[in-house]
Amino acid sequence: MLFENLSGKLQETFRRLRGKGKLTEKDVNTALREVRLALLEADVNFKVVKDFVATVKERCLGSEVLESLTPGQMVVKIVNEELTKLMGESVAKLNRADKPPTIVMMVGLQGSGKTTSVAKLANLLKKENHAPLLVAADVYRPAAIKQLQVLGEQLNVPVFQMGQQNPVQIAKAALEQAKKNQHDYVLVDTAGRLHVDEELMAELVQMEKALQPQEILLVVDAMTGQDAVTVAESFKERLGLTGVVLTKLDGDTRGGAALSVRAVTGCPIKYVGLGEKTDAFEPFYPDRMASRILGMGDVLTLIEKAQATFDEQKAKELEKKMRTQQFTLEDFMEQMQQLKQMGPLNQILEMLPGVGGMGRKLKGMQVDEKEFLKIEAIIQSMTKQERLNPAIINSSRRRRIAAGSGTKVQDVNNLLKQFNLMNKMMKQLTKMEKGRFKGRGRFPFM
Amino acid sequence: MSFFGRIKEGLKKTRNIIMNRMDDLFSRKNFDEDFFEELEEILIAADVGIETTLDLVEQLREKIQEEKLKEPDEVLEALKSLILDILGREPVPLLLEHKPTVILVLGVNGVGKTTTIGKLAARFTAVGKKVVLAAGDTFRAAAIEQLEIWANRSQSDLIKHQQGADPSAVIFDGVSAAVARGADALLCDTAGRLHNKANLMAELEKVHRVVDKALAGAPHEVLLVLDATTGQNALAQAKVFNEVAPLTGVVLTKLDGTAKGGIVIAVARQLKVPVKFIGVGEGIDDLQPFDPVEYVEGIFAPRD
Ligand SMILES: Nc1nc2c(ncn2[C@@H]2O[C@H](COP(=O)(O)OP(=O)(O)OP(=O)(O)O)[C@@H](O)[C@H]2O)c(=O)[nH]1
Ligand SMILES: [Mg+2]
Numbered sequence: 001m002l003f004e005n006l007s008g009k010l011q012e013t014f015r016r017l018r019g020k021g022k023l024t025e026k027d028v029n030t031a032l033r034e035v036r037l038a039l040l041e042a043d044v045n046f047k048v049v050k051d052f053v054a055t056v057k058e059r060c061l062g063s064e065v066l067e068s069l070t071p072g073q074m075v076v077k078i079v080n081e082e083l084t085k086l087m088g089e090s091v092a093k094l095n096r097a098d099k100p101p102t103i104v105m106m107v108g109l110q111g112s113g114k115t116t117s118v119a120k121l122a123n124l125l126k127k128e129n130h131a132p133l134l135v136a137a138d139v140y141r142p143a144a145i146k147q148l149q150v151l152g153e154q155l156n157v158p159v160f161q162m163g164q165q166n167p168v169q170i171a172k173a174a175l176e177q178a179k180k181n182q183h184d185y186v187l188v189d190t191a192g193r194l195h196v197d198e199e200l201m202a203e204l205v206q207m208e209k210a211l212q213p214q215e216i217l218l219v220v221d222a223m224t225g226q227d228a229v230t231v232a233e234s235f236k237e238r239l240g241l242t243g244v245v246l247t248k249l250d251g252d253t254r255g256g257a258a259l260s261v262r263a264v265t266g267c268p269i270k271y272v273g274l275g276e277k278t279d280a281f282e283p284f285y286p287d288r289m290a291s292r293i294l295g296m297g298d299v300l301t302l303i304e305k306a307q308a309t310f311d312e313q314k315a316k317e318l319e320k321k322m323r324t325q326q327f328t329l330e331d332f333m334e335q336m337q338q339l340k341q342m343g344p345l346n347q348i349l350e351m352l353p354g355v356g357g358m359g360r361k362l363k364g365m366q367v368d369e370k371e372f373l374k375i376e377a378i379i380q381s382m383t384k385q386e387r388l389n390p391a392i393i394n395s396s397r398r399r400r401i402a403a404g405s406g407t408k409v410q411d412v413n414n415l416l417k418q419f420n421l422m423n424k425m426m427k428q429l430t431k432m433e434k435g436r437f438k439g440r441g442r443f444p445f446m
Numbered sequence: 447m448s449f450f451g452r453i454k455e456g457l458k459k460t461r462n463i464i465m466n467r468m469d470d471l472f473s474r475k476n477f478d479e480d481f482f483e484e485l486e487e488i489l490i491a492a493d494v495g496i497e498t499t500l501d502l503v504e505q506l507r508e509k510i511q512e513e514k515l516k517e518p519d520e521v522l523e524a525l526k527s528l529i530l531d532i533l534g535r536e537p538v539p540l541l542l543e544h545k546p547t548v549i550l551v552l553g554v555n556g557v558g559k560t561t562t563i564g565k566l567a568a569r570f571t572a573v574g575k576k577v578v579l580a581a582g583d584t585f586r587a588a589a590i591e592q593l594e595i596w597a598n599r600s601q602s603d604l605i606k607h608q609q610g611a612d613p614s615a616v617i618f619d620g621v622s623a624a625v626a627r628g629a630d631a632l633l634c635d636t637a638g639r640l641h642n643k644a645n646l647m648a649e650l651e652k653v654h655r656v657v658d659k660a661l662a663g664a665p666h667e668v669l670l671v672l673d674a675t676t677g678q679n680a681l682a683q684a685k686v687f688n689e690v691a692p693l694t695g696v697v698l699t700k701l702d703g704t705a706k707g708g709i710v711i712a713v714a715r716q717l718k719v720p721v722k723f724i725g726v727g728e729g730i731d732d733l734q735p736f737d738p739v740e741y742v743e744g745i746f747a748p749r750d
Contacts, residue, residue: 037496043677046490110700110728111556111673140728142595143588150587150609194703221556225493225677227705248555251640253679276555276585 028060031075035294042254042293045229048263056082080290086259087286092268095214095242100184101133103175103211107204107239108219109231110192113247113273115144117219118189119151120273120281125185126157133183135174136161137207138191148189155278158183167191168206175211188213195234205238215242217270220261222249228257229264236265246284247273256293329419330387333379377405378415390416477510477521485525492708492745495678498715502528526742532711533738538720540566540667540695540735542575546624546632548657548664551697552650552687553671555638558699558725560589562671563633564596565725565733571601575630580620581606582613582653583637593635599730603627613637613649614656621660634665641686654691667694669722674700674707684713693717698736699725706745 032053039049059078096102104121106114115138122132134152136159138144145161152159158181160174171188178186190207193200208216216239218232235241244265246258249272258269269284379387381404386393393401393416395409402409482503489499502525509515509524541547549566551559560583567577579597581604583589590606597604605620617634624632636653639646657664668691672680687693696714698707701724710721721736 040490041496041678043493043679046487109675109703111558113556141592143592146591147586147588154587194700196704221673221675223554223673223676223679225675225705225709226491227493227675227703230704231675248640250643251554251679252642252682253677257677 025061028057028075032057032060035079038294039256039259042256043223043225043228043260044256044293045226045260045263048229048260051263052082052086052259079294083259083290083294084287087262087289088268088284089286091283091285092243092270094270097214100182101175101178101186102184102215103186103188103213104215104217105188105190105204105207105211105213106217106219106245107190107235108192109194109221110141112192112219112221113245114138114192114219115147115151115189116276116278117217117245117247117271117273117281118148118187119155119157119278121271122152122157122185122187123155123278124281126155130185131183132157132185132187133174133178133181134159135171135186135188137167137170137174137188139164139167139170140191144189144191151278167203168210171207172210186211195231201234201238208239216240217243217245218261218265218267219245219247220257222246222255222257222272223251223253224257226260228260232261232265236267241265241267243267243270245269245271245273250274250280254293255289258289259293328388329379329382329390330384332419332422333376333387374405374407374411375415378402378407378412381405390419482507489708492706493677494708495681495712498532498712501715529711529742530738532715533742534714534720535738537735537737538695538722540722542570542630544663544666546578546621546629546661547666548621548624548632548634548661549667549669550634550636550654550657550665550691551669551671552636552691552693553638553673554640554683557638557671557673557676558697559583559638559671560592560596560635561728562669562697562699562723562725562733563593563635564600565730566723567596567600567602567631567633568730569733570631576628577602578620578624578627578629578632579604580617580632580634582617582620582635584609584611584613584616585637589635589637602633603629614653617653618656618660621657621664625661641683647686647690650687651690665691668692669695669697670719671697671699672707672710672713674698674709675703675705676709678709678712680709681712681716684717684719688717688719693719695720695722697721697723697725697733702726702732708745 035056036049036053039052040046044052056079059082060075094102094104106118108114118134122134125132134148134157136145136148145163149159149161160177162170162173167190174188175186188207188211190204191200193204195201218235218241220228220232224231244261244267246255246269249255262269269286269289272282272284274280274282378401381401382393386397398409398412402412485506486499486503489502490496494502505528506521506525509528510521513524515521515524551563553559563579567579570577577600579593579602581590581593583593584607587609590609594604594606603623605616605623607616607619613636620632620634634657636650639650641647654665670684670687670693672683684693684696696710696719698710698721701707713719714721721738724734724736726732726734
């Protein structure tokens with residue numbers, strides 16, 4: 001599926017970023033291009049995406065990232081933080097009237113899930129020992145009133161209806177009844193309407209005036225595309241929206257509309273609908289939504305594990321290379337660079353793929369910080385050919401490499417010796433550990 | 447209102463939104479990176495989706511080179527033509543070639559299945575066809591009552607069971623009744639279902655199977671209803687529904703809003719299933735055959 005591809009691509013990009021010591025503007029641009037594509041693919045509105053990417057870029061290009069030891073992970077972290085910030089940072093509660101009843105209006109496009117959401121909210125309130133009254137104010141869609149009545153019956157919650165009369169009148173009468181019968185919540189199901197339908201939008205405005213509700217919740221289908229912005233803006237313009245209900249989130253949509261709607265209305269998303277049954281209704285958790293939209297699986301976990309993150313596939317590749325002794329100086333350096341970002345160098349060997357806790361046995365490979373810089377310089381002075389196939393490094397090549405890296409031929413010799421030793425030992429270890437390696441995708445430190 | 451007039455009405459908002467930008471864009475003479483980027487943006491804003499958009503723009507670049515296009519008009523025509531390569535150039539009619547022609551209507555929740563059935567039924571009865579509706583949504587509260595109202599409005603017969611009954615059984619009865627009554631069309635409503643719910647998709651598969659059992663060769667039409675406001679998820683919807691019940695057409699509803707419904711381009715590109723109708727309102731007459739040329743013209747036509 002496309003989602004997986006994109007998510008995979010994103011991971012790949014971030015992994016590439018992790019592999020490098022320093023993050024250039026070009027790197028940030030590359031990563032953010034993928035972020036942009038992922039967000040668009042998730043249906044976040046293109047204007048919202050633009051703003052978002054600009055914000056993230058600004059933060060990324062700050063010293064915070066460039067000087068960080070794990071630049072790629074910092075980008076992930078920033079993207080996730082900014083997404084979560086945009087989504088709203090905490091769980092939002094339903095407003096309450098100082099003096100009951102609390103009045104809630106559900107509004108939105110046709111087919112977005114208002115009626116079901118009204119029933120679900122009633123169910124939730126009832127469980128908290130409240131006494132809601134449902135109001136059937138969708139007088140247009142065939143059998144809409146009946147639908148609410150059936151749901152009310154199922155939940156054992158009373159439904160107020162007056163047939164196909166004026167919805168504003170219905171709402172007023174319902175409010176009277178609620179007061180008389182001491183309902184502490186009044187939940188109004190309004191007809192679905194297009195935001196460009198002047199007449200029906202005006203009707204909602206009148207209803208708001210008549211009811212003075214504590215909540216006007218815009219019900220938005222999580223599968224909505226780019227138009228979510230236009231819809232939400234129009235409803236917000238006409239009504240005092242207080243929140244959003246995001247429905248049908250039990251589908252496999254990435255749900256970028258959540259971000260769009262949130263960005264243009266500034267209203268918190270208060271609930272999500274997760275199924276057709278009346279109990280499939282939950283408070284909205286902004287951080288979960290952020291990682292869903294980004295489509296990177298659990299980004300948060302990723303960051304938590306940032307101290308020791310190796311891409312699994314890469315690790316497998318390396319494992320295979322080591323087993324077949326194709327582990328080259330290039331891989332070596334890449335590993336060193338990744339490892340350098342992960343903590344004190346004296347732990348490198350412990351963490352080297354395939355070596356794990358047995359690193360102590362490789363005494364000859366102990367390196368300190370300065371040594372590392374030297375090794376890096378030496379390898380950087382090699383040609384690609386040399387890195388891939390160190391056997392060709394004869395004495396004249398050694399002299400050239402030493403000169404190029406500002407080291408002595410002796411240093412180059414040492415490195416090559418150590419590398420060979422390491423390769424040999426790895427081969428032994430691999431043999432020894434074959435049973436243990438088999439069927440393992442991950443390395444001990446992961 | 448005339449046929450074209452109505453489609454235009456439905457597409458007018460589509461047009462207006464992107465028109466300013468299209469005009470600006472195509473009155474420009476040189477086709478630099480900004481030009482293509484902006485073009486991409488317009489398509490993405492219409493929910494065409496990244497993959498299809500990038501592909502279209504890439505093809506357009508090649509065409510400009512190959513055919514040495516210089517005039518903005520030529521480029522615009524080239525782009526329209528590329529989209530029409532995907533959508534097809536001729537409307538694909540829905541013909542009642544069997545007696546009864548069995549039409550299965552599918553889609554996720556709330557897209558407009560039941561309403562579309564009501565509108566379709568009315569189209570058929572208006573030209574003297576006998577129509578039977580089968581209330582296959584036995585799950586959603588008052589779904590049967592909703593279809594019943596549409597049956598009355600469109601002067602069709604209704605076959606229904608109780609809420610909670612097996613949808614296959616209702617639809618089986620629908621087929622039998624349509625055959626027995628010599629109906630021209632049987633329109634089968636189904637409950638809205640998200641395509642990632644395996645059990646509900648299995649239920650649909652069964653409905654499809656049962657229809658074939660009740661009448662060999664049926665269903666003759668399997669229509670997927672897509673809501674024009676839906677984004678990229680419509681692709682996944684189309685793909686999975688098509689696997690369960692091979693589609694013969696798409697109905698694009700709610701085109702009377704500001705959504706552009708560009709996702710049908712991506713769907714047609716992926717599945718090669720024609721769009722057959724568009725919904726342009728809640729009224730019984732608000733259903734029109736889909737004309738690809740009109741649709742694409744509607745998207746790119748100059749401002750009135
Ligand atoms: N504006 C507009 N509204 C439409 C159109 N088609 C359907 N609707 C409205 O969309 C809402 C949902 O339509 P339904 O026909 O009940 O949708 P459904 O797919 O049968 O819904 P479920 O059976 O609940 O899954 C209703 O309010 C319809 O009036 C259209 O083309 N334009
Ligand atoms: Mg229905």
